[in-house]
Amino acid sequence: MDIENIGFETINLGHGSGGELTRNLLDKIIFKTFSNPYLDQKHDGSVVKIEGEIAISTDSFVITPIFFKGGNIGELAVHGTVNDVAMCGAIPKYLSLAFIVEEGLKVSEFIQIVQSVKKAADESGVLIITGDTKVVERGKGDKIFINTTGFGLVHPKANISVDTIKEGDKILVNGYIAQHGMAIMSEREGLNFESTIESDTTNLNFIVTELLDKFGDKIKLFRDPTRGGLGTVLHEIANDISKGIFLKEKYIPLEKQVAAACEMLGLDPMYVANEGVFLVIVDSSIELEVLALMKNHKKGENAAIIGEITSEHPNKVVMQSSIGGKRIVSPLVGEQLPRIC
């Protein structure tokens, strides 16, 4: 797409007024990019047909910086919601898309983001069927905020429920943790490493669908440990199921560079955000088959069995540390405050 043809370089308040400028922005960028039969109706909303049980998930995306190694806020907004729908055991179909743009955002940046949204949506097999664009005064936003809502069809074989989780069930993750959070952090703090740390933002719906196709109700739970990291999500699960979770640190996939970055910044990777990571709890009878499937999938090459459900310490996540000793992985309240005296 050529910026010259758009006729302006930065987005200003007028573009959100609903008048001529708005129409201009929408026609020249949004509708042109996402053109599909539903969106092309240009109604206040879209009428679509979904048969069966549906899963709906919404999320708002705010991130600094909006462009980072391995992605930008646009694809994040698609992947995040697609993944949340997938985690419900559903196959994502449609997305809504709403922008809140801060006055002054470069049109070129906006276009880049919109294109990323498009690419991510195409790759995930979802259609953008309705949307909205607002512009706020300078200082009242942080360049751009995005909200997406996803609609998906629940997988016919899925029976995702914490009620079925029992002692001995295994917990797997699909790959390296803490990549996204550390990529953002490195970008923000200007960190240098031998090779750059990239965000792992990606869509997880296809691998989830494959797992459900093959293992059905032997799969008990999917979760994507985004904000708060693996530690916080596992703690939530332990509480939801009133059972314990036992982990072995040495099995948790952590890329060397990311480990070094965490070490350098005094951060615990268990609490660092992820985007392309999901954990799955499965019946122990299929743990190895699940692992094999994941390892064969390009979204799960570094998959690992990281722990199991236990009745020993209800509501607690306990981790065997790789240097010896065990510790409780407690919920993170606020930031990573120092405890050591």
Add this chain to the structure above:
Amino acid sequence: MLKTYQITISGQVQGVGFRPFVYNLANEFLLNGTVSNNEEGVIIYVSGATENIQSFYKKLTHFPPPVSKIQHSSITKIDFIDYKNFKILPSNKKGQLNLSLTPDFAICNDCRKELKNKKNRRYYYPFTTCVNCGPRWAITETFPFERNHTSIDEFAMCDDCLQEYKNPLNRRFHSQTNTCPTCGVSLKLVDSKENEIEIVNETIFNKIAKLLLEGNIVAIKNTSGYLLCCNAENETVVQKLRLQKNRPNKPFAVLFPSLKFLKKELTLSSKELKLLTSTESPITIVPLQNYHGKITINSVAPKLNQLGVMLPYSGILQLLASKLNFPIVATSGNIHGSPIISENKEAIEKLKSVADYFLQHNLKITHPQDDSVIKISKKFEQEILFRRSRGFAPNYFNPSINSNKKILALGADLKSSIAYYPNEYLYLSEYLGNLENYDVYNRFTSTTNAFLAIFEQQPNIVLIDKHPNYYSNLFGKELAQKISSTLIEIQHHKAHFSAILGEHNLFNKKVLGVIFDGTGYGDDAQIWGGEFFKYESNQIERLNHFNYFNWLLGNKMSKEPRLSLLSLASEEMNTVLKQKFTQNELKTYQHLKQNNQLKTSSVGRLFDAVASLLNITDYNTYEGEAAILMENLITNYDLKTCKNYLNNLENEISSTQIIKYIYQDIQNGVSKENCIANFLFTLASTILKIATTNHYKHIAFSGGVFQNTILVDMLIELVPKEIKLYFHKQLAPNDENISFGQMMYYLNIKN
């Protein structure tokens, strides 16, 4: 006319030979009646001539058994009962416990002699005890202290032991821990694959001594938990122990074979000698000047000018010591950071990579405890407790508490301890360790549960630290919810202050509180640690604090003193920083420093920064290492020549300025020793200045920084006599006192 009186005695009066003592005393004064233990203490009924009863009572309360502690006693006349003799009755507990528990006692001299007496039937029997000595809290399951309430109950007394138990003239008359080689605890020496090496008491200690001499590490199950031992004169084995235990630099304590041996190698003060031979027998940290023995000091206590020493305080250690002609390292049996181990199976599992041999025994330890640690300041001989554990736990004597509430205080996380007030007494657990370790956390929760079970009481009030990520905070929330009790969060340093106010009962005074430590979660969500509080009329207010500086990188900052320096350094120190950081680190950290939100007033981190600036250390491998190394670098100082780095400041207490002036001193060629002395003098002078400008006559100190004996001595020397100083005596100044402080805060502070 014969009369009958009822006498009740409470305090530490069970498991200390009180009933047999009363029995003999009653006979001496020709009195009939009974004595028994109940939930409140000892209850005595005596009939006889009034004057005899009065003399009996006087002698009883003035000269009680050696290891007892009487808190209250009363005597009332009741209707005459015509007793025919004097009898010891079994315990008769009708209600909930309301008396002191009994701590562990070091082996007494009478028992010690029997160990070595070939003709005695307890020759070489390591569990030789009597009413005056031996383990108590370590083996307590429930209370009152009767054999069947302890783990010794597994060993039924043989006829000979029973005879002693029944004989009023015997030292073991009614001794609940009485056993002998025939009926008692047995030893087994095994290798790390559990192959049996030796089981005969008489030869086992020879064997161990030989193994130690040959450079082996032996895990020894003592009366309150496992100790890891090796020859302290053998550098290779000490280094091996460090490596295996994952404890690179933290000093080890050394067990000397005898007092004679110790005195030959080290010059000790009479106070130190008294401590080492007391019933508590703590590890005592003594100066190493003029040390002329063969201990490999550089590996036992790296870079230190002091050594933690102890003497054989149990039968096992005594028997081993009698075979040694060298001192041995004797350190808690655990991997660094885990709790002391007390079970044979667990010891093999967890320590097989550390120890070559294990001395096991089959007495179950219900309350494992580390050794207590004390140091005495050089100049003014202030006794400073570093760790309050075996010998002191689980009692706290003479708090002035008057509340009908049942209060549980869960302390802090790093040097965890629990305080419980379920009746008219206050109980204070042994040091439990860092709750970050799950095994320590389990010991913390099981100790809490043991307290609730022994006293058959649930707390109405649960007190926790405010830190939202403390494990004790989270556990307290769970517990309070489960038992529907009131939960109260108390700020860390206010708890420290309340601890020292409570220890000296200063609540009726106007007191300046000086609380210096490493970290605590502040009321403003920043990290406090250099606090001045005012106390008056049951109110605590933050009066002043060290100027805030950046707290960087979470827990990492406490582990790396160079980060504290970076936080406090001005631009002129960039050359210093360049030697301590890679370019990438420096760039990143300085960038972080610019945008950092979390601030601190920590004096602990200021010590770290000074240590880094003086090139003493850039990394802490154990808590407080930088500060301890600094303290150990000074032997003498002269207050008259010391310099106050904050002299020119009005009300600011600026860590940045301190660092700046030390840097200038270094540039001007001032020695490290003098810089450290100046730094400590600056702290002492600042405290004095704040006290005088605010007209305080009482200053109370708490927080880990006051483990620095030189700072304590300087304060005593510097502050004029009309201002009274209060330091911890019964408690450690570090976070071990938080549980007690939380209790005192709740009971006395009405903010």
